[in-house]
Amino acid sequence: MKTVKTIGINSNQPVGRGFNFPYDIAIKEDLGKSRTIYLLNRSNSATRMGTRIQYFTYEEDWIGEFGNPLEDDEAKFTRPVTLAFDNSDQLHVTDEATDEIKIFNSEGKFQRSIKLDSDSQGNGDRFGPAGIAIDSGDFIYVSSRYLNLIQKLTPEGRVVKEWGGTGGGPGEFSMPWGMDVDSQGDLYVADWRNDRIQKFDSEGIFLKTYGESGRGVGQFHRPSSVAVDANLNVAVADWGNERVQILDNAGSVINVLEGEATLSKWSHEWLDVNLDEREARNRADLKVLDLPDHLKNAYHEASQTEHKFWGPVSVKFDSENQLYVTEHSRHRIQVFEPAS
Template sequence: MKTKYLKTIGIKTNQPVGRGFLFPYDVTFDSSGMIYALNRGRISQGLGTRIQIFDYDEEWYGEFGEGRGTGPLNFLIPVATAFNSKDELFVTDEGSGEVKVFNQKGLPLYQVGGGSGPWSCDLKGPSGIAFDSNDNLYITERSASRLTKIDGDGNVIFRVGEPGDGELQFNMPWGVVTDGKGYVYVADWRNDRIQKLDPDGNFVTSFGQSGNSEGQFNRPSSVAVDSQGNMYVTDWGNERVQVLNSEGRFLHVVEGQATLSKWAEQWLEVNQDEYSARRSSNLSILDLPAHLQTPYQVGSQTEHLFWGPVSAKIDAFDRLFITEHSRARIQVFDISGNSD
């Protein structure tokens, strides 16, 4: 059984507050299954940068964040999110060089990076973030081409990596995740590969190379790993998600099957002229002219396909959430039937 499409969440909005997305970059889940979506918004205008809270049924519960800035509730270039076992939400910010920490209601608690004492390590472009089962924190630093591991008390355990394309070398690393055995997977963005490390930071293996064929990547931004060890890689530049088994063997591609979300349906119900225009339009154009047969053009011109898949996350119910920053939505898939 392959990855099965379930639903779409989200609707595009240019409003700086309220339900809807503009350049969403990541989602994560608290212990109750509530979904927290990082909405980067329009950075150049400093608008709409916030965290939105909703459940799987698309009931919206609120938001927090006060746009662009350096205050406790502001962000510059937020990238990724993760909860620890205490239901504390960690949000990386490449622009400020720190990771901000909030409670479930969005109240600021503390930050990682800067200052003195625990949690004060210097971070250079923190981007990806993940926890292991022992609450150890992993942060990729894009500007330093390294991975930092921090224990639950804020003490640095190790830092590995340097610029390059060899083992334990990175070029703008982005997404990071751990599996059930404690192995660490890093989306080595500009090296077009996934590097696998052991819990002590030693190199194990790598998967992928540059290209658009099976098992090849064009700027992989994120990776998720299921209970079987299968990897789900957001192949950002190729506008797709590739599924690999635990040994890195290609299994299949997910290209997107989006339908209208509940939020979109509700909006269209009160905007019938837009609904009528949709019904008379062809939003699934698959026979584009030859000069438009690129992943970007196909994705941008075909509504149900991925356009800007930037983040892959798996919840406690074996559901895969793919965040699309360009299409301002999240596609959800059932992966419970996948196995080697």
């Protein structure tokens, strides 16, 4: 894949344009005419005042925001994790602190919430919803990072299927996170602490495992997100290894991305009115790859090298098979397109 653009700029302000520890995105497309990106701004503040959803066009025209803690109790978030649109452009947002899925229309108006069953195993534990995926029939799949299971729900929120359990065997989980449904209706789950991706059919029947623990090609360290394109290629946010790996559906690695960020439109606008900062950037070498020996590992190379991924937490494909990689620690989105 080749880089297309970078979106975003860092801002720790509680309102307005700019990202602060983003966690996930969802993309609304209007028959190829336009794309609107909804970004979950998790924030790292103890007050969570910056926690909200921002939305903007693919061309980086900022539209608005919602879910800020300053809003009413129904609409605000506490610890949101992931996003997904249903087939009616209703945005579903998991909140691990309140054990619910909050649902908004595409303008950010709160519609309703689905309270998740925190006592499904009879032990009274918190559910801790993390990943969410919605299939072509609007069935909702949600992963529980505390109970280590997957629930399948009707659009109204009724549980129709549940599977999983704590462990490392097929169909078991250890803190499952991001998910996606492919065009065949199969579900892919980023099994975070087990360092793998698991694939299931729509009824929860185990089909396949991708990856294993490690730092090599085809191995994962704390994968947080998974996305499947129209050709059934599987993109994995290999968060702990500071990279994204792309596999064919059989599991062979076809690409490894480490990031190739450019300055975003918003960054250029900021530098246009902060000329001393632009001059400092022009004097600096921001692509130093020959780091000291004690910094030659994935984390330090990522944190010290601006164009590389740092905290790639989420991967999503659009209808044109463009890949969007959200970086938690560098507060931006990198967009890639398939190689011709």
